[in-house]
Amino acid sequence: MAKNNQPLSPHLTVYKWQVTNTLSIMHRFSGFTLCFGGVFLSIWLISIGLGDSAYILLLKFSNHLIIKLFFLALSFAFFYHSLNGIRHLMWDIGKGFETNELMISGLIVVTGAILFACLFWLKILGLL
Amino acid sequence: MRLFLRVRKIFGVAPFEHSSEHWKSQRQTAIIVFFLTYWLIYQIIFTLHGSDLILVKEWISNPINELLIFLTVIFSLYHGELGLQVIIEDYIPATQTQQKIMFMIRLLRLLLMTSVIIALIYLRL
Numbered sequence: 001m002a003k004n005n006q007p008l009s010p011h012l013t014v015y016k017w018q019v020t021n022t023l024s025i026m027h028r029f030s031g032f033t034l035c036f037g038g039v040f041l042s043i044w045l046i047s048i049g050l051g052d053s054a055y056i057l058l059l060k061f062s063n064h065l066i067i068k069l070f071f072l073a074l075s076f077a078f079f080y081h082s083l084n085g086i087r088h089l090m091w092d093i094g095k096g097f098e099t100n101e102l103m104i105s106g107l108i109v110v111t112g113a114i115l116f117a118c119l120f121w122l123k124i125l126g127l128l
Numbered sequence: 129m130r131l132f133l134r135v136r137k138i139f140g141v142a143p144f145e146h147s148s149e150h151w152k153s154q155r156q157t158a159i160i161v162f163f164l165t166y167w168l169i170y171q172i173i174f175t176l177h178g179s180d181l182i183l184v185k186e187w188i189s190n191p192i193n194e195l196l197i198f199l200t201v202i203f204s205l206y207h208g209e210l211g212l213q214v215i216i217e218d219y220i221p222a223t224q225t226q227q228k229i230m231f232m233i234r235l236l237r238l239l240l241m242t243s244v245i246i247a248l249i250y251l252r253l
Contacts, residue, residue: 005222006217006221006222008218008219008220008221009218009219011219028211028215031208031211032211032212032215034204034208035208035211035212037204038201038204038205038208038240039236039240041168041200041201041204042201042205042240042241042243042244043240045197045201045244045247045248046243046244046247048181048184048185048188048247048251049246049247049248049250049251050247051181052181055181055184056181078165078169082162082165082166085158085162086162088158089155089158089159092155120169120173123173124172124173124177
């Protein structure tokens with residue numbers, strides 16, 4: 001576990017905003033959002049075990065506007081986090097650190113995430 | 129014994145990991161969760177969305193689906209906990225409060241995980 005003299009990370013307000021740190025913070029924020037997705041996934045499975053009334057209750061809950069907006073955010077968070085995760089793993093093996101590579105990979109990840117999320121919802125809504 | 133420790137970590141019944149172990153586990157689980165969640169997205173699009181309980185139960189009665197959804201939950205929650213630990217270490221001073229928050233997250237993971245396991249076993253009975 002962490003020692004007591006462990007320094008804190010600089011807080012978000014001190015950064016000069018640029019593409020690289022914005023994408024990095026988005027990675028963290030989307031990961032945080034996805035934790036709630038994991039909780040929802042667990043509750044969904046538990047409700048299946050609990051049977052009809054619990055499952056219907058969960059469906060009713062999921063139909064609330066706020067929860068629907070949460071699912072929308074969750075889908076973007078998922079596709080962003082999963083694609084940007086590949087970018088992070090590439091860095092871990094030492095690839096893609098040049099400025100132009102960072103910009104290109106960042107652009108691919110952001111457009112890819114938006115594209116994937118749009119395709120996902122078009123499929124779900126039966127428009128595709 | 130190393131394998132046993134690995135299994136304990138996956139199920140959240142091992143001590144909090146040291147930095148280098150944490151770093152490795154985070155990457156390993158990332159790769160596993162990547163494939164599992166895209167499988168889940170595929171299942172949501174083509175089977176799960178809009179299904180009623182009977183259809184969902186039928187889907188989950190397939191052992192492959194049940195195994196994969198089980199692994200998805202286990203590894204997602206594990207990967208999530210590792211991620212949350214980094215956030216907490218970055219923004220909350222290393223005090224008792226930090227330890228308490230980490231403990232609460234571990235507790236929540238264990239609670240969700242055991243409930244899911246019980247639900248899945250119950251569906252098999």
